[in-house]
Amino acid sequence: MDILDLEDQLSKFIYELETEDRLVRVGLKDTAESSKIYKKYKSIFTEKNLSEIQALISKTKNPGTRDIYKRIYFTIAGSFIGLATASSEDQITTYFSGAKVKVAGEEIPYYELMPRISKDTVFEKRERLDDAGTSVVSKVNSKRLKLVQDELKLIKKLGFSDYVDYFSKGKKMDYAKFYKVVNKITKETDKIWNKVMFQVSQEVFKRPFVNIRSCHLAYLRSISMYDNYYPKEKVVPTFLKWTQDIGLADLIPSIQIDDRDRPKKNPRAVCYWPKPPEEIHLVIKPIGGEQDFEALFHEGGHALHGASVSVKLPYTLRALAHSNALTETYAFLLEDMVFDPDFLTSYLNVSSFTGNKIKWQAYFVNLMMLRRYLGKFSYEYEMFSKGAISKGPLLYSKNLQRTTGFITKRENWLADMDGGFYSADYLRAWISAAQIHDYIKRKFGKKWFVNGKTGEFLRKLYSRGVTDEIEDVVTRLGYKPWDTSYLISGYRDVLGKGE
Numbered sequence: 001m002d003i004l005d006l007e008d009q010l011s012k013f014i015y016e017l018e019t020e021d022r023l024v025r026v027g028l029k030d031t032a033e034s035s036k037i038y039k040k041y042k043s044i045f046t047e048k049n050l051s052e053i054q055a056l057i058s059k060t061k062n063p064g065t066r067d068i069y070k071r072i073y074f075t076i077a078g079s080f081i082g083l084a085t086a087s088s089e090d091q092i093t094t095y096f097s098g099a100k101v102k103v104a105g106e107e108i109p110y111y112e113l114m115p116r117i118s119k120d121t122v123f124e125k126r127e128r129l130d131d132a133g134t135s136v137v138s139k140v141n142s143k144r145l146k147l148v149q150d151e152l153k154l155i156k157k158l159g160f161s162d163y164v165d166y167f168s169k170g171k172k173m174d175y176a177k178f179y180k181v182v183n184k185i186t187k188e189t190d191k192i193w194n195k196v197m198f199q200v201s202q203e204v205f206k207r208p209f210v211n212i213r214s215c216h217l218a219y220l221r222s223i224s225m226y227d228n229y230y231p232k233e234k235v236v237p238t239f240l241k242w243t244q245d246i247g248l249a250d251l252i253p254s255i256q257i258d259d260r261d262r263p264k265k266n267p268r269a270v271c272y273w274p275k276p277p278e279e280i281h282l283v284i285k286p287i288g289g290e291q292d293f294e295a296l297f298h299e300g301g302h303a304l305h306g307a308s309v310s311v312k313l314p315y316t317l318r319a320l321a322h323s324n325a326l327t328e329t330y331a332f333l334l335e336d337m338v339f340d341p342d343f344l345t346s347y348l349n350v351s352s353f354t355g356n357k358i359k360w361q362a363y364f365v366n367l368m369m370l371r372r373y374l375g376k377f378s379y380e381y382e383m384f385s386k387g388a389i390s391k392g393p394l395l396y397s398k399n400l401q402r403t404t405g406f407i408t409k410r411e412n413w414l415a416d417m418d419g420g421f422y423s424a425d426y427l428r429a430w431i432s433a434a435q436i437h438d439y440i441k442r443k444f445g446k447k448w449f450v451n452g453k454t455g456e457f458l459r460k461l462y463s464r465g466v467t468d469e470i471e472d473v474v475t476r477l478g479y480k481p482w483d484t485s486y487l488i489s490g491y492r493d494v495l496g497k498g499e
C-alpha cells in the first residue's frame with residue numbers, strides 16, 4: 001500500500017462520485033449509479049488497507065502527518081461502508097426523483113411538493129400536500145432502516161464500539177459534551193422562542209400555537225410578505241455584484257452556477273467540490289423570495305471557500321475534512337448578510353424601516369431553524385448513544401416537538417436525518433458564525449460586507465482549505481469554542497425588541 005497513490009486514487013473517486021451525485025440531483029440524469037463508481041474503486045476500500053493505515057498512524061510521530069493519515073483512514077472507512085450501501089442508496093435516490101403524487105386530482109412530482117407547501121397560503125391545502133409527501137416517504141422507511149442497521153454492523157466490524165464512537169473519532173468531536181451545549185442553547189432560547197412563535201402563529205395562521213403541524217414550519221420559513229423585495233431574477237446577479245465589491249470576483253470562473261428549473265431537480269440547494277480549487281458547482285432552484293437569496297449566499301460561501309483553497313496544500317487538506325462545521329460556518333456568514341438592513345439598502349434598494357422588519361422576520365426564521373436542529377441533534381444523539389434505534393421514531397417526534405412546538409410526524413425520522421451527526425456540524429457553525437460575525441463587525445465596521453479588507457480576511461481563511469476545525473479558527477481570533485453567548489444575545493437583541 002502506497003499512501004500517496006491512495007490519496008491520488010481517492011481524489012479521482014471523489015471527482016466521479018460528486019459529479020454523479022450532482023447530475024442526478026439537478027435532474028439531468030434519471031438513474032443514480034453511484035454504486036458503479038464505488039465498485040470501480042473497490043480495491044482501495046478494503047479492511048486490509050484500513051488496518052495498514054491504522055498501523056501507519058500508530059507509528060507516525062509527526063502530528064500533521066498523523067492527521068493526514070487519519071483523514072485518509074476515515075474517508076476509506078466511509079467508502080468501505082458506502083461500497084456496501086451504495087446500491088440501496090441509489091435506489092432511494094432514483095425513487096424520490098421519479099416519485100409522483102395525486103393531490104385533488106392533480107399529479108405532482110415529489111420534488112415539487114416542498115416548494116408548493118412553502119408557498120401555498122391555504123392552511124388546509126398545505127396539510128394535504130404534506131400528507132401526500134408522507135405517503136412517498138413511508139414507502140422507503142424500511143429500506144432506510146435497513147441501511148442504518150447495515151451501517152452500524154460495518155462500523156462494529158471495523159473495530160468501533162458504536163455509531164457515536166466512530167463519528168467521535170472521525171470528526172474529532174466529544175458528542176456527550178456537545179449534547180450538554182445543545183441542551184443549554186435550548187433552555188436559554190426557550191422563553192424567547194415561545195414568545196415569538198405564539199405571536200407569529202396568531203398573526204400568520206390566525207390561530208393559537210396549539211397542535212400546528214410541522215409542514216407549516218416550511219411555510220413560515222419562506223413566508224411571502226417580503227418576496228417582492230427579493231426578485232427571483234436578481235438572485236444570481238446580486239451575488240456576482242457582491243463578489244466584485246468585496247474583491248472575490250476572480251474566484252467566480254471556477255464556480256459553475258446552476259439555477260435552472262427542472263421538474264426532477266431536488267429543491268434543496270447544494271454546493272459540490274469535485275476538484276477544489278479548480279472546479280466547484282453551486283446548485284440552486286429559485287422559488288422566489290428571501291429564501292432563495294439565503295440559499296444562494298449560503299452555497300456561495302461554500303463555493304468561494306472551495307475556489308480559494310490553496311493549490312499548495314496536499315489533496316487531503318484541500319478536500320478531506322474531518323467535519324463540515326468549518327465550511328458550514330463560512331456558508332452561514334454569507335447567508336446572514338441577506339437580511340442585514342445595510343446590505344438590503346445597498347443591494348436591493350430596501351428602506352431601513354423595511355430592512356429592520358425583514359431582519360426581525362429573518363431572525364425569527366433563523367431561530368426556528370436553530371430550534372429544529374437542536375431537536376434533530378438531541379434525537380440522533382439520544383438514539384445512537386443508547387443504541388435505541390427502535391425508539392427512533394418516537395424520539396424524533398418527541399424531541400422536535402419539544403424544541404419547535406410543531407407536531408412532528410414520526411414517519412419522517414429517517415428522511416429528516418443526515419448521517420454522521422451532520423446536525424451537529426450545523427450547530428457548531430451556528431455558534432461559530434455568531435462569533436466570527438462579531439469579530440468581523442468590530443474589525444471591519446458596520447459595512448463589513450462591502451469592505452475589501454473583509455474579502456482579504458475571508459480569502460485567507462478559505463485558502464487553508466479544510467486544514468482547521470472551526471473551533472481552531474475561533475480560538476485564533478480570540479474566542480472560546482462553543483461560547484454560545486454571541487449566538488443567544490443576537491436573538492435576544494433582535495427578537496426581544498418591542499417588549
Ligand SMILES: [Zn+2]
Binds near residue numbers: 298331
Ligand atoms: Zn451548507
